[in-house]
Amino acid sequence: MKAIATAGWGPKTKLVLSEMPAPFSLGDEDVLVEVHAASVNPKDWKLNYHLAMAATPLGTRRLPPLFGDDLAGVVVDKGTRVQGLDVGDEVYGMDMRLRTASLAEQAVINQQRVAKKPKSLSFTEAASLPLAALTALQGLRKGGAEQGKTVLIIGASGGVGSLAVQIAKYLGMQVTGVCSTRNLEFVKQLGADAVIDYTQGDYRKSAGAFDIVYDVTSYETPLTCKVLLGENGHFISTGGQGLSMVATPLYRLLGKKANSVVVESYREDLGYLTELVELGALHPVIDSVYSLVDSDAAYARNRSGRCRGKVVIEIRS
Template sequence: MKAIATTGWGLKPTLSLIETDAPGRLKADDVLVAVHAASVNPKDWKLNYNLAVAASPVMVKQLKPLFGDDLAGIVVDTGPNVSDFEIGDAVYGMDMRLRTASLAELTLIDQRRIAKKPENLSFTQAAAMPLAALTALQGLRKGKAEAGKKVLIIGASGGVGSFAVQIAKNLGLHVTGVCSGRNTDFVRELGADAVIDYTQGDYRHSAGEFDLVFDVTSYETPLTCAALLGKKGYFISTGGDGKSMLATPLYRLLGKKAGTVVVESYRRDLETLKAMVEAGSLTPVIDSVFTLAESEAAYNRSRSGRCRGKVVINVANA
């Protein structure tokens, strides 16, 4: 089968299209999926991609070289314990293990990490959802988001942010989005009640107080956002930046209402998102679409930090 793997050494390994063996024997809870589309997340190039530069060939040998986490596709085989999915079902989901290998024509995934695809979405659209939409949903939940509360979403135009704005509105919150000037109209179209252009000054000291500050960029900390937090306000980060990963847990230990989203792929949450999509209150935003052979360019697009929504890779007909 065709798949994407890391090749080369040094600080800039290459993602290359290769021919490799199809996945082997299914475990009891495994589903074999013919992948139609996958999407790129910062986690991929901050973690998975960077592991490919390890100096030791032994370390690379211990990691499967195949890439990708989010997927949407068709079930083509099931393990003996699988009862909720049948061959021919259209599914979407992700698995946070290193190297789930969704950038391949066939991949294995645990039945607990997938749900049936929203009927009104294409495979390309559905593949854009799992990691980013789950992060948004679980981050808002961790920050005690409830109807009537005020939430500030930092990074509102990106992959996670575009979902967070829509989900927060669906939950009945007053949403303020933070983005660059070129994206202010876009964030309003997503449903934000107010938009702040961060290029026009340091909003962190002038925007007022919020019940929840959700930083999906991972660049802020509870200290840098202290003036934005009301007395009972929560600070939630996606935690991808080293400073945020260290500072946020420290503030939580000091009694502050701060936390980091450790996203998990739970079927019940995928089904919650599916219901929102089918009700018309949640729509994935696609920044750009690449072929499987163009995966290197897709990763470069994600790393640019200029994306509106998600970068998707079409795997079928590679």
């Protein structure tokens, strides 16, 4: 089958279209999915970079060669203990093993990590949701999101941020989004009650205090956002890079309300996202769409930090 594989490590990693063996190990609780679309997430290239940098000369630098986490496609085979999914079902999801290996014509995924896709969405739209939307949902839950609370979302125009704004509004929260000048109107259209342009100076001095500060950029820490946290305020970070990887868990150890989001993919949460989509409360935001052969360019777009929503790769048109 055609699949995207890695060539090289760290910041010089290249993604190349290769011929790979089709998945052959189908567990009793797995489904085999004919992949129609997959989306790009920073997790993949950050993982490749950080593990390469941490590897010792005597250590091994082994990762599964295939890339991709999110997928949307059609079930073409299933294990003997799979329930609630049948051959021919249109599904979407992701696996929290090291990688789903979704940038391929076929992928194997556990039944609990995949759900029937929203009928109103195309495969391309559905593929953009799993990791980003689950991160948005589970991060807000960790912060104690509920009706009437205030939340500041730092990075509100990106893949996770654009979905977090929508979910927070559905939960009845007062939402303030932080973004660049060019994205102010876009974040307002997503439903934000207020927007802050971070290019106009240090907004921490005047933004006020919030019940939840959700940093989806991973650049901030509980200390840099201390003045933004109200009494009993909760700092949440995607925690994927920089000082946030260390500072957030250390801050929590001191008894403060701070968490990093460790995303779990469950069929139940995917089902909840489907409900929001069908209610019209959540819609994917697609920055750009690439073909499988152009996957390296798709990841370059993601690394640019200029994405408005998600970058998607179509395996089948």
